[in-house]
Amino acid sequence: MKERTPLFRVENLTKEYPMGDSVVYALRGVSFEVYQGEYVAIMGPSGSGKSTLMHIIGCLDRPTSGSYYLRNRDVRSLSDDELAELRNSEIGFVFQSFNLLPGMTLLENVELPLLYAGVSxxxxxxxxxxxxxxxxxxxxxxxxxxxxxGGQRQRVAIARALVNDPAIVFADEPTGNLDSVTGKEIMALFGELNRQGNTIVLVTHERTVAEHASRIIHIKDGAIEKTEVSVPGSHGELTWKEVTVV
Incomplete structure (x- = not known):
């Protein structure tokens, strides 16, 4: 049987920030894999390192040490220009603050990644x-x-993230600026996108948001504390089971 190849994998990622005479460790040896079509949540409290991890796997930052492979490509070896090209072709971002340009129409905002890619x-x-x-x-x-x-703005941000047909959609606290009803609508949309085959990696501090994914990676103090996967319960409902990652 042919072994599945991860869409991306990180191995022993660390991120350090010098602070005067000391060093702050944002990530401490993080390793995991994500496969095509998965829906994964990275969950942790404020300051746990989850946003730092998102920035690294989203090619917005570089780790201090460790490895990151996207489609078997060594991301750490890429130049800044190559990273920018990779971000635009393989990665879609959805942020808590929407990051839409106010002087542009919704259509023009969604067009932007294609403009950078040189599409007619x-x-x-x-x-x-x-x-x-x-x-x-x-x-x-x-x-x-x-x-x-606000909910419609987040829908525009999702459309912009998908317009380049990226390998992965990263969503960083996508319901953080929305009321609970609108937040549920946005999470339902992410679920539909995943059912259509999109790979989604979601960063959140909320358990109710994380449980829309099929796997939850818990981050604490810069390290993976545990990993859970959803499994069908005895009455058809989904329950969560902690798994050992080798």
């Missing part, structure tokens, strides 16, 4: 339009971010 104007508009229709905003193409609700 006609194709950019068509692909961005399809993505906005997919997230339920096909009638708002010419609106600006300040003309729509």
């Amino acid at each position: 104007a006609a194709e950019r508009r068509e692909r961005a339009r399809r993505m906005l229709e997919m997230v339920g905003l096909g009638e708002r193409l010419r609106h600006h971010p300040n003309e729509i609700s």
Whole structure:
């Protein structure tokens, strides 16, 4: 039987920040793998290192030591320009603060990754339009971010993250600025995207948000504390089981 190849894997990642005469250890030997089509949550309290980890696997930062392979490509060996190209072609980001440009229409915001990728104007508009229709905003193409609700802005951010057909969608506290009802709608959308085959890695401090994933990696003090996977219960409901990762 052919062994499955991870979409990406990290091995013994560390991240250190000099603070005067001392050193702050944000990550302490983190190792795990994510496979195509998985839905994984990285969960931990504020200051646990989860956002630092997200920035490294999202190619926004570099580790102090350790290895990171995306599609078997050694990410640590890449130049800054190669990292930027990798981010634009393989990674989609959804942030808590939406990060939409207020002077641009929703369509223009979603087009941006395609503009950086050198896609023609006609194709950019068509692909961005399809993505906005997919997230339920096909009638708002010419609106600006300040003309729509927070939940709708997050839908635009999701459309922008998907427009380049990335290998992975990273979502950093995507419901943090939303009310509970809107947050549930956004998480339902992530679930649908995963069922369509998208690989999603979600960072959160909330258990109820993390449980939308099928695997939860718990981070504490810069290290993996434990890993849980969802399993069907005796009555068909999902329960969580701690697993030993070798």
